[in-house]
Amino acid sequence: MRRVAIIGIGNTEFGELWDHSFREIGITAGLAAVEDANISAEMIDALYVGNMSAGRFIEQEHIGALIADYSGLARDHVPATRVEAAGASGGLALRQGFMAVASGLHDIVVVGGAEKMTDVSDLDSANIQSSAADQEWETVLGATFPALHALIAHRHMHVYGTTREQLADVAVKNHRHGALNPKAQFRREITRETVLGSPMVSSPLRVFDCAPSSDGAAAVVLCALENAKKYTDTPVEIIGSGQASDTLSLHDRKDICTMEATRVAAKRAFDMAKVAQKDVQVAEVHDSFTISEILAIEDLGFFKKGEGGKATEAGLTGLSGQIAVNTSGGLKARGDPIGATGLAQAVEIVAQLRGKADKRQVKDAQVGLTHNVGGTGATVVVHVLRRV
Amino acid sequence: MATAPRFWRENPSRYNLVGIKCNSCGRHFFPPRSICPVCHRKSVGKIERVKLKGEGKIFSWTEVQEGPEELSSNRPYIYAMVEMEDGLRFTGQVIDCEPADLQIGTPVRAVLRKLSEEGPSGVIHYGYKFVLRKEKSP
Numbered sequence: 001m002r003r004v005a006i007i008g009i010g011n012t013e014f015g016e017l018w019d020h021s022f023r024e025i026g027i028t029a030g031l032a033a034v035e036d037a038n039i040s041a042e043m044i045d046a047l048y049v050g051n052m053s054a055g056r057f058i059e060q061e062h063i064g065a066l067i068a069d070y071s072g073l074a075r076d077h078v079p080a081t082r083v084e085a086a087g088a089s090g091g092l093a094l095r096q097g098f099m100a101v102a103s104g105l106h107d108i109v110v111v112g113g114a115e116k117m118t119d120v121s122d123l124d125s126a127n128i129q130s131s132a133a134d135q136e137w138e139t140v141l142g143a144t145f146p147a148l149h150a151l152i153a154h155r156h157m158h159v160y161g162t163t164r165e166q167l168a169d170v171a172v173k174n175h176r177h178g179a180l181n182p183k184a185q186f187r188r189e190i191t192r193e194t195v196l197g198s199p200m201v202s203s204p205l206r207v208f209d210c211a212p213s214s215d216g217a218a219a220v221v222l223c224a225l226e227n228a229k230k231y232t233d234t235p236v237e238i239i240g241s242g243q244a245s246d247t248l249s250l251h252d253r254k255d256i257c258t259m260e261a262t263r264v265a266a267k268r269a270f271d272m273a274k275v276a277q278k279d280v281q282v283a284e285v286h287d288s289f290t291i292s293e294i295l296a297i298e299d300l301g302f303f304k305k306g307e308g309g310k311a312t313e314a315g316l317t318g319l320s321g322q323i324a325v326n327t328s329g330g331l332k333a334r335g336d337p338i339g340a341t342g343l344a345q346a347v348e349i350v351a352q353l354r355g356k357a358d359k360r361q362v363k364d365a366q367v368g369l370t371h372n373v374g375g376t377g378a379t380v381v382v383h384v385l386r387r388v
Numbered sequence: 389m390a391t392a393p394r395f396w397r398e399n400p401s402r403y404n405l406v407g408i409k410c411n412s413c414g415r416h417f418f419p420p421r422s423i424c425p426v427c428h429r430k431s432v433g434k435i436e437r438v439k440l441k442g443e444g445k446i447f448s449w450t451e452v453q454e455g456p457e458e459l460s461s462n463r464p465y466i467y468a469m470v471e472m473e474d475g476l477r478f479t480g481q482v483i484d485c486e487p488a489d490l491q492i493g494t495p496v497r498a499v500l501r502k503l504s505e506e507g508p509s510g511v512i513h514y515g516y517k518f519v520l521r522k523e524k525s526p
Contacts, residue, residue, distance in 0.1 A: 127456060136398060137419050140503065141480045141515060142455060142467045150450035151469050151479070158448070158492050202467075203451045203487070251469055251477040256448065 004101045005228035005235040005388065008037025008221035009347040014335030015185040017215040022058050022116040023070045029217035029340075030071055030112045037221035037231050041072060045106035047080040050093035050113035051339035056128045058116050067112065086132035087288065089113060090342025091372025091381030094220065098241050098383075101222050113344070114217035115337035125213045129338070132375035134249040146210055146289065148250050148376050150202040153291035156257045157204070159306070162294060164204055166309030168195035170290035171208050171332055173318055178329025180360040185214050185335030195290075209290040214335035218343035220350070228388070234354045239367075240273030240384035242266060250376045261380035262299035262371065269369075270301075273384040277301045280384070281365045282352045283323060284345035286373035287330040293317075296371055297325060300382070324362040327352060342372035342381065353387040392511050402515035405440040405498055407476070416440065416476055442498030443521060444472040451487050456504075470496055470518055481517045489520060497521040 010032025012025045020028075026049070034044075047068055055061045064080035073080070083093040090113030097111035117125050129145045138148065156162045172192060178184035195208040228235035244264035247253055254260060270276060277300065285300065287293035294308035302323050303311045311317060317325035328334040328348040331341060349368035351357045370383045398419075400406045407418035411434040412427040418440060424431035449468035466482040468490075482496060496518040505512045 123457060126454070130456070138479060139456070140402075140513070142452065142465060142503075143479060144452060144455055147450050147452045147455075147467045148479075150452075151448040151467075154450060155448040155469075155492070200451075200453050202453065205450075249479075251479050256469070 001102045002104055003225035004098050004222055004238045005225040006220045006238065006346065006350050006385070007223050007228050007231045007235055008033040008035070008039070009219070009350045010034070010036055011183060011218035011344055011347050012216050013183045014214045014216035014337060014344070016118045018118065020215070022054060022060065022114060023066055025116065025215060025217040026067050026112055026114040027070050029114065029219040030067070030110055033110060033219040033221050039108060039221060039231060041076065043108050044073060044078055044110055046100055046109045047071070047073065047078060048093040048097045048109065048111045049080065049082050050090035050111070050342055051082055052084060052086050052089045052115060053128050053131070053338070054116070056131070058119050085379040086374035087286065087338055088342060088372045088374030088379040088381050089339040090218070091345070091370060091383065092243065092342065092379065094342055094346055094383060095241050095243055095381055097222050098238050101224055107223060107227070109222045110219060111222060111343065112217060112219035113340040113342055115339040116215050117213040117337060118215050122213065137249055144202060146202040146205055149289040149291055150205045151250065152256050152295065152376070153204055153289070156291060156294065159257055160309070162306075162309035164196065165192060166313045167204070167209060167290040167294070168192045169312045170287060170293045171195050173312065174287060174326050174330040174332040177319065177327050177360055178333025180358070181329050181334060184329040184333050185212060186329065186333045205289055205291070211288050211331035211336040214337040216335055216337035216340045216344070218340045218347045220343060220346050225388070235388045236350045236353045237386050237388050238383055239275065239386045240269035240271070240382070242268030242272065242382045244268065244380050246378050248375065248378045253377070257295070258305065259295050259299045259373070259377040259380065261377050262296060262373070262382070265380040265382040266300045266371070269382040269384050273386070275367055275384060275386075280323060280367050280369050282327055282349060282362045283325050283369040283371065284328060284330070284348050285325055285371040286341070287326060287332050288336065288373070290332070292373070293325065293330065300369070300371060319360060319362060327357065327360045327362060342370065345370040345372060346383065346385070349385050353385060395511070395513050403500055405442045405516060406437050407440050409436045409438045410434060411436055416474055418476055418478060440472065440476070442516070444470040444496060446482070446490060446492055446494045446496060447471040447477060448492060449482065449490055466490065468496070468518060482519070483517050484519050495521040
């Protein structure tokens with residue numbers, strides 16, 4: 001297996017991008033990554049595109065070909081593959097690109113992720129997001145995506161004593177980080193009172209516990225590590241890649257307070273990387289809801305089970321904390337264009353490891369982690385990255 | 389909008405809580421599946437359909453303010469995860485009660501109710517919901 005590096009990154013602003021179409025945002029991010037890597041079109045061997053549901057959001061399937069075409073790569077017949085795993089589509093696309101370069105099949109691969117969520121009504125958008133859950137045995141019976149996470153939150157509060165205020169602290173911290181990210185959807189700070197005073201969605205979760213609907217795209221360029229210095233002075237190596245599945249329905253899980261697929265994907269990624277949790281300074285984790293970040297920091301092994309709320313309240317996950325979590329603002333404040341999210345996480349970690357994250361720079365960041373979740377945890381992808 | 393057969397074919401389980409028992413290991417599962425996730429290939433030909441009792445306790449619950457459009461007539465509604473005596477879990481709505489009546493551990497049982505309807509003249513879908521159950525005295 002060859003070692004693989006990220007040599008270019010690019011992303012659009014995230015938010016309600018009404019003036020721009022799906023294909024425009026996809027190409028904008030891809031082009032930015034290609035310019036950053038300083039490569040030309042003829043050098044690209046393959047494209048991978050993470051996208052959850054263009055079929056329902058913009059009634060367009062065949063996304064791989066669309067992106068290849070408008071990237072100007074159709075005449076060169078560059079192979080393009082769409083990858084889907086609900087919220088984990090982007091992270092899974094990155095893993096496909098990683099495997100393609102690691103195997104030696106391709107030398108230079110562009111991996112992008114994109115979603116255009118605001119061309120449908122909020123209600124339609126919520127229904128489409130719910131399709132990551134089991135349509136026959138969850139959604140039909142009244143489940144919504146927030147409702148399923150509310151079941152997790154209520155149980156976590158019951159078993160571990162996690163408080164409503166600790167959940168709010170996740171959103172407060174992520175908005176504080178988002179305010180420092182020029183491309184974030186929400187660039188203003190909020191307080192506990194903002195969260196606790198926002199309308200109830202599904203008790204105990206309120207509007208400010210939930211990641212928004214967003215438009216946006218992000219992309220990276222991968223090549224074999226041995227060639228990376230030809231293109232950039234600051235390559236970042238993907239030292240670990242782990243993926244795991246779990247039951248589609250939440251009710252079939254052994255324990256709804258633990259995302260077992262996160263634990264397993266993290267173990268696989270850390271084993272490959274030959275580093276441990278204590279070696280990681282910065283992590284982008286999948287905070288679809290405030291409770292999701294608490295589960296993530298526990299199940300990734302950064303904090304003991306049940307201690308995630310307390311750690312957040314104590315400020316251990318802030319920019320100068322024990323481990324900086326969601327320096328980009330996370331899904332909550334950066335925004336969550338579903339298929340783009342896994343790539344946006346990688347873009348942020350690469351910026352951090354290059355030392356180019358400006359006001360949100362984590363001091364001496366050497367190793368970073370991305371954690372991307374599909375549904376309520378039926379697919380999880382974890383990557384560990386290191387500055388070369 | 390889905391066609392009626394998509395709902396019909398699930399009716400045995402949605403109406404009568406028909407799950408499966410794996411006769412290789414004895415475990416129950418709901419909804420039905422054709423391969424036991426514990427026994428894998430050993431379970432082929434040993435999966436038996438069984439009606440579940442439908443009694444259990446609230447494992448976790450939430451009051452949903454904004455639900456899907458088809459369920460708009462009964463918003464807000466309570467959605468819960470229920471744990472059965474054999475450890476099997478279901479999710480569904482809890483009806484005929486107020487949030488103040490509910491706690492984790494509250495006993496409930498499954499009943500057949502209307503789930504949703506496709507507009508004023510469309511198909512009506514039925515399935516299980518949960519109601520509070522008085523514990524039998526020992």
